[in-house]
Amino acid sequence: MTTHAAPQLPCAEGEFRQQFSSTRRGARLARQLALCQLSTWGIPHTMAVFDAAEIVVGELAANAVTHGCVAGRDFEVMMRLRDATLRIEVSDTRTERRPPGPGTLAPPRELAETGRGLMLVEALADRWSVRDRVPVGKTVRAELDIPLPPVRPRTRD
DSSP states (O other): OEEEOOOOOSSOOEEEEEEEOSSHHHHHHHHHHHHHHHHHTTOOTTSHHHHHHHHHHHHHHHHHHHHSOOTTOOEEEEEEEETTEEEEEEEESOOSOOOOOTTOOOOOOTTOSSOOHHHHHHHHOSEEEEEEOSSSSEEEEEEEEOOOOOOOEEEOO
């Protein structure tokens, strides 16, 4: 008799949350710690979602430092792995500089040196949004779907 096993994530589920200084060093540290957490959860470096998460965290952290910085206030990175979805949220305390949402990004000018970060997020994330943060600020959320391994039939003797 052959039965099918339910697909399982190749990794553990969990949550990571950390505040970082609103500096370039803080953004770099956020990206590095996010990669360490992905490895801890068992997401291999060889999965496309690992590379996508690195870029998304890096771009959102850089945006929080560049466009969301308020003197003396940190930004926060939260990653949650659950139900084959990696959610990445980067929050800052600057309310008035809200980025455009999904589907409304204007391409940068041809020779512009900036303006491509959220376009990368939009291209890599399966879903993303910009939300108000309570009590103050905003959160940019991106979700990456993690492909489940193929279901292999089990045979019974």
